[in-house]
Amino acid sequence: MLAGKNILSLEMDSGQSVLDAFYRVLEMVPALKPHWLDHEGQPQVFVHVFLNGDDASTLAQGMQTPLHDGDCLDFIPPVAGG
Amino acid sequence: MDQxxxxxxxxxxxxxxEFQYAVQPVVHGYANRTLYINLDSNTIAIKxxxxxxxxxxxGGKGFCLWLLWNAINGETKWxxxxxxxxxAGGPIGGITAYPGSGKCTVVTLSPLTKSIIDSNAGAYFGPYLKFSGFDAxxxxxKAQEDxxxxxxGDNGTVSIEAAPLDEVNTHLLSKQLTDLYGGETDKGKRAISVMSAGRAAEHVPMCGVNVSxxxxxxxxxxxxxxxxxxxxxVLRDKRIKAIVxxxxxxxxxxxxxxxxxxxxxxxxxxxxxxxxxxASQNDMRHLGTPYLVEIMNKFDILPVQNFRYGSxxxxxxxxGEVWKSMFDFRGPDGCWYGCSLQCAHAVPHYHLQSGPYQGEVVxxxxPEYESLGALGSNLGIFDAPAMLELCFYCDTYGIDTISVGNSMAFAYECYEKGILDKQKTGGLELTWGNAEAAYELLHQMARGEGFGVTVGQGVRAMKAIFAERxxxxxxQLQDMGMEIKGLEISEYISRESLAQQGGYSMASKGPQHDEAWLIFMDMVHKQLPTFEAxxxxxxxxxxxxxWFSLHGLCKLPWNDIIPVSNRTAKEPAKVPEHVENYCWLYEGISGKKTTPEDLMAQSEKVYNFQRLFNLxxxxxTRQHDYPPYRLIGPATIxxxxxxxxxxxxxxxxxxxVNPEGKSVEEKISLVRKHREHQYEQLMDAVYLRRGWTNxxxxxxxxxxxxxxxxxxAVALSAAHGG
Structure with missing residues (x-):
C-alpha cells in the first residue's frame, strides 16, 4: 500500500525473469525504491518475492526464473508470526 | 459504582x-529476593x-516454575x-536502551489445561516489581474477601487491603487504582502498574490478566x-481484584x-x-500485528469458520490498512520505556454498542492479529467496529480473545451442524457472521448466566458436554474442536505445515504460537524439507x-525486523546478528562473557523442567501431544x-493413489491415514532430537x-521410562 495500490498489472517481454519484473515494478512505483533496494541498487534481503505462491528463492532458477502469461508475483515482508 | x-x-x-522492607538496588539484573504472600493467613515474607x-x-519464567514447583504437588488442583x-520479569527486563524489555511472565496451574500455564504481557509490572526489590x-x-x-517500591511497603468498593472490570479498576496510588500527576500515574482481570474471570476458566x-x-x-x-x-478465585x-x-x-x-x-x-x-518491512510502528491478516489470508493460513478454511x-x-486509518498516532506506542518498535496500538473514541457500558465512548x-483471527475471520465477522466491541469487552472482562474466539467458533459450527439449536443456546442464533450473538455470549460470561457460561468453559469442556447432553x-467433536491440552489453538492454519503441527501440538503449555512459529519457514520458504530438519x-x-520469557523480553525485536547481515547469514531464520545483540545484553547485565550457546543452555534447562512439571x-507424555485432526488435514467434505x-x-x-472414481469420504480417509502417519514420524524425530524417550x-x-x-526430577523421569 506504500505505492497507493496493492495490485499492479505488468506487461513483460517473452523470456523476462522474476528479477526483471521486480525492477519493472520499481520503475512504475519509484516510491518503493528506498524500501526495496539497498545502497548498491540490489534487492533488499528482506523483500521476499513469490511466483504463483512459491518463494522465488526456492525455485531452481531463483530470481532468474522466466515468467509466463498470467503469472502472479507477490512481494512480502519478512513475516515472523507472533 | 462509577460514583x-x-x-x-x-x-x-x-x-x-502490612510488611515493610528495605529497598535495595538491583545488582546485575537481580534483586536477589522474591516476595511471598499467603492470603489464607495474610502472611507477607521475603525469600x-x-x-x-x-x-x-x-529468572522470569524459570523462577516462576521453580517457585510453583516448590509450592504445590502432583495432586494440587487449580x-x-x-x-x-x-x-516475574527477568534479569534483562527493565533496561531502557533496547526495545521490548518490559515483559513479565505469569505462571500458575491452569483452570483450562489443569497443568502448568505460562503467559506473558508487556507494560510496566515486571520491571517495577524488580526495581521494587523482587525478582518474582x-x-x-485465598482471601476471605475481595x-x-x-x-x-518507593517506600518499601507491601500491603494487603480489603477492596469492597473497587470495580472488577479492568478498564474501570485500572483507572481507579492508578488514581488512588499514583495521585493526580503524570509522574505519579506513570509509577503505577495494575494487574487485574474482570467479571468473566469469576465464571469461566479462560480468563487472563491485564497489565496496565x-x-x-x-x-x-x-x-x-x-x-x-x-x-x-486464578486471580479472582483467590479474591484478588488487583495487584498493584x-x-x-x-x-x-x-x-x-x-x-x-x-x-x-x-x-x-x-x-x-x-x-x-x-517502514520497509512490517511497518510495526503504523500497522502493528494486524498487517498479518492480509498475508495469512494470501497464503491460506487465516482461520475462517472454525479453522475450516484458510482465506x-x-x-x-x-x-492492517483498516486499522492504520483508525489508530491513535499521538506519539510513540511503546509499552515499555525505550521501545522503538512501538507496536502497541490503540483506537480512541469508540462508541460501545452493547452491554453494561453501551453508549459510552472508550x-x-x-486489536492484535490473534484477536482479529479469533474473533473476526474465525467467526465469519469481517467488521471493524465489531472487532473493537469484542476486543474491548474481552479485555475489560478479562477474557482471552484466542480461547473465546475458538470456543465461539466451535459452538457456531455445532449450531450449523445441528448439534446445537436455539433452544439449547437460550435463543441465540449462532450463525457465521453474527456479531450480536458473540457480544451476548461475552456479556453472559461476565454475568455468569446463560449459554455463554457453557461456551466460556472452552472447547475441551464443550466437547464433553455436547456429547453427553x-x-x-x-x-466428530474431537476432529473439529480446535484445542490441544485443553488450550485453544492460536490463529494460524497449519494443515500444510507438518512442522507447525508439531510446533503447536508439542508445545509445553498448549498450542500457543510464541513457543514455535515455523509455518513460514516450513510451508512458504520450504526451509525444512526433511523430518530431521x-x-x-x-x-x-x-x-x-x-529464552525471552526467562529475561523479561519481548520476542518481536528478534525477528519482526531483519538486519541486512541476514543476506550472508548461514542460518538466516535464527537472525544471528540479533542473537549476538542478546549475547551483548546478557553480558552487559551480568558481566559474564556470553555466547549464543550459553543463552540456549539457559533456556533448555527451563524448557525441559517445564516438561517434567507437566509430567x-x-x-x-506422548498421548498429550496429539492435535485435533483438522489441524493436520481436511476433516470434513x-x-x-x-x-x-x-x-x-x-x-x-x-x-x-489415483483419486479418480473415489468418493470424497474415501479420499479423506486416505489423506488422513497418510498425514497422521507423518505426524507420528515427526513426533519420533522431535523426541529423539530433544533427548526424550519415545x-x-x-x-x-x-x-x-x-x-x-x-x-x-530423576525419579519422575525414571517412573515414566526415562
Missing amino acids: ITITQLKESHQLLA PVDQKMKETFT DDPQNELVV LEVQG VVIFID YWDSRRQEIRIKQAARGGAGT VKYSETGGDSNGAANLELIRAAGKRINKEIADFD DPDAHKIN FVDG YGADPQ KAEALHYFPVWRT RMGFG EEYENRTERYDTQLREVIG DGVPTQATLKRLGIDFPE
Whole structure:
C-alpha cells in the first residue's frame, strides 16, 4: 500500500525473469525504491518475492526464473508470526 | 459504582496486613529476593534467591516454575488454595536502551489445561516489581474477601487491603487504582502498574490478566494481556481484584548493569535498524500485528469458520490498512520505556454498542492479529467496529480473545451442524457472521448466566458436554474442536505445515504460537524439507523462544525486523546478528562473557523442567501431544472440496493413489491415514532430537546433561521410562 495500490498489472517481454519484473515494478512505483533496494541498487534481503505462491528463492532458477502469461508475483515482508 | 470517589475508595481499603522492607538496588539484573504472600493467613515474607537458583532457572519464567514447583504437588488442583499465581520479569527486563524489555511472565496451574500455564504481557509490572526489590512474586492461598495487593517500591511497603468498593472490570479498576496510588500527576500515574482481570474471570476458566501502564501522551490507561490459560481466573478465585506495583525512580541504570556501554551498543544497533527498515518491512510502528491478516489470508493460513478454511474474500475489511486509518498516532506506542518498535496500538473514541457500558465512548487497546483471527475471520465477522466491541469487552472482562474466539467458533459450527439449536443456546442464533450473538455470549460470561457460561468453559469442556447432553458424535467433536491440552489453538492454519503441527501440538503449555512459529519457514520458504530438519527446528526454536520469557523480553525485536547481515547469514531464520545483540545484553547485565550457546543452555534447562512439571501433574507424555485432526488435514467434505486440487494432487503424487472414481469420504480417509502417519514420524524425530524417550519424557541422561538432575526430577523421569 506504500505505492497507493496493492495490485499492479505488468506487461513483460517473452523470456523476462522474476528479477526483471521486480525492477519493472520499481520503475512504475519509484516510491518503493528506498524500501526495496539497498545502497548498491540490489534487492533488499528482506523483500521476499513469490511466483504463483512459491518463494522465488526456492525455485531452481531463483530470481532468474522466466515468467509466463498470467503469472502472479507477490512481494512480502519478512513475516515472523507472533 | 462509577460514583465512588477516590477518597471513598481509599477509606474503604481496610488494611489487612502490612510488611515493610528495605529497598535495595538491583545488582546485575537481580534483586536477589522474591516476595511471598499467603492470603489464607495474610502472611507477607521475603525469600532469598541464591546463586544455584539463578544458574539453574535464570529468572522470569524459570523462577516462576521453580517457585510453583516448590509450592504445590502432583495432586494440587487449580482452585486449591495451595495453587499459586507467580509473576516475574527477568534479569534483562527493565533496561531502557533496547526495545521490548518490559515483559513479565505469569505462571500458575491452569483452570483450562489443569497443568502448568505460562503467559506473558508487556507494560510496566515486571520491571517495577524488580526495581521494587523482587525478582518474582508468588501469591498463595485465598482471601476471605475481595482484596488489592499493593507493592510500594518507593517506600518499601507491601500491603494487603480489603477492596469492597473497587470495580472488577479492568478498564474501570485500572483507572481507579492508578488514581488512588499514583495521585493526580503524570509522574505519579506513570509509577503505577495494575494487574487485574474482570467479571468473566469469576465464571469461566479462560480468563487472563491485564497489565496496565499510564500513557501520559494520550492521558489514557493502556493495557497489555497475559491472556492465555486462565491466570485471571486464578486471580479472582483467590479474591484478588488487583495487584498493584509502584515505582517512581526508573532510570537507564535501574538494572544495575555490569557493562552499560555494551547494552547501549546493542540498543544503538537495533534502534538504527528499526529506524532504517521498519517502514520497509512490517511497518510495526503504523500497522502493528494486524498487517498479518492480509498475508495469512494470501497464503491460506487465516482461520475462517472454525479453522475450516484458510482465506476469505472479506478479510481485507479487517486487515492492517483498516486499522492504520483508525489508530491513535499521538506519539510513540511503546509499552515499555525505550521501545522503538512501538507496536502497541490503540483506537480512541469508540462508541460501545452493547452491554453494561453501551453508549459510552472508550479507548480500545489493539486489536492484535490473534484477536482479529479469533474473533473476526474465525467467526465469519469481517467488521471493524465489531472487532473493537469484542476486543474491548474481552479485555475489560478479562477474557482471552484466542480461547473465546475458538470456543465461539466451535459452538457456531455445532449450531450449523445441528448439534446445537436455539433452544439449547437460550435463543441465540449462532450463525457465521453474527456479531450480536458473540457480544451476548461475552456479556453472559461476565454475568455468569446463560449459554455463554457453557461456551466460556472452552472447547475441551464443550466437547464433553455436547456429547453427553446432546448425543453428539465424540469423534466428530474431537476432529473439529480446535484445542490441544485443553488450550485453544492460536490463529494460524497449519494443515500444510507438518512442522507447525508439531510446533503447536508439542508445545509445553498448549498450542500457543510464541513457543514455535515455523509455518513460514516450513510451508512458504520450504526451509525444512526433511523430518530431521523439522525436528531440529522443533528443538532449536521452542528452546530459543523460551529464552525471552526467562529475561523479561519481548520476542518481536528478534525477528519482526531483519538486519541486512541476514543476506550472508548461514542460518538466516535464527537472525544471528540479533542473537549476538542478546549475547551483548546478557553480558552487559551480568558481566559474564556470553555466547549464543550459553543463552540456549539457559533456556533448555527451563524448557525441559517445564516438561517434567507437566509430567508431575499427570500430563507431559506422548498421548498429550496429539492435535485435533483438522489441524493436520481436511476433516470434513466441505474442507476437502474447498481445496480438491491440493488434496487430489497429494493423493496422486505423494501417496501414490489415483483419486479418480473415489468418493470424497474415501479420499479423506486416505489423506488422513497418510498425514497422521507423518505426524507420528515427526513426533519420533522431535523426541529423539530433544533427548526424550519415545513417550516424550526427558531421559535421565538429558536431565544430567542440563544440570537439572535433582532427585525428584530423576525419579519422575525414571517412573515414566526415562
